[in-house]
Amino acid sequence: MPMKNMKVRVFSIEEFSVYDGPGIRTTVFLKGCPLRCNWCHSPEGQDFKNYTLRSPNGCLECGACFDVCPTRRENCVACGKCIDVCPRNLIRFAAIDYEPQQLVDILLKNKDILSFNNGGITFSGGEPLAQYEGLKETVSLLKNKIHLALQTSGYAPREHFKEIVNQMDLVLFDMKIMDKEKAKEYEGINNELILENLKYLGTTDIPFIVRIPLIPGVVDTEENINAIISKIKDYSNLRMVELLPYNKYAGAKYKMAGKEYKPKFDESVPSNPRLGLFKEANISARVL
Ligand code: SF4
């Protein structure tokens, strides 16, 4: 039985995506994440709260959005008043809440095109498992209708991880920093849970792809990449590794969200994909 008034809080839905699993896909980004990766390029996906994002481009500095706001835009309560008064339509909510069936209807809108192109639907975030109940219900409504993929940090209670990945046709498993202390420093979490969930995934027959954001000098070091390889090389359900060079525009959305981007690494250093290490380990890898 679906929970009454259950909602899924979504911060973006991207149609016709070609980087989030096979074929052409619709990717839905669920709000909320327990990690605080220093390089995160979706600050609006981190917290569960809703608020407004204000684009600085084209602002008339008319002040209308401040005048109407009960908190002078200091602590948004998502009343929406500023959205209504902006003459340039520069303000929008960071998230939209959907009932699972509503969300499913949107995600299946292009079902025929997605299926024809060997694609499907990918759940991403934030960390989609952080909205476990809503995700579970949405997945149950989609199961066997279309190819389903989950992009996850792996940071979720084992039972939640297990329940959702067992409904998936593919898992995109993010791997970042292997050193426990550095993971705490740069991601804000204890990575043991992630490694435990990876181990579980390796015991299943669910195909998975490991995705590595190549943060220069932090994730892309020889030592760290070798440590990742040692954790994944023996899993027969590992399909490949996808390497994501650091996105120099990672900080762009922080201003809109009223936050400050403070990378603790040198952004000017190009990412090193270290493809040779994957080749040596006989793991198929590609740079996205
Ligand atoms: S929605 Fe706009 S007007 Fe309402 S509290 Fe948030 S910033 Fe202020």
Ligand code: SF4
């Ligand atoms: S209402 Fe719109 S145009 Fe006016 S200051 Fe606010 S964001 Fe800028």
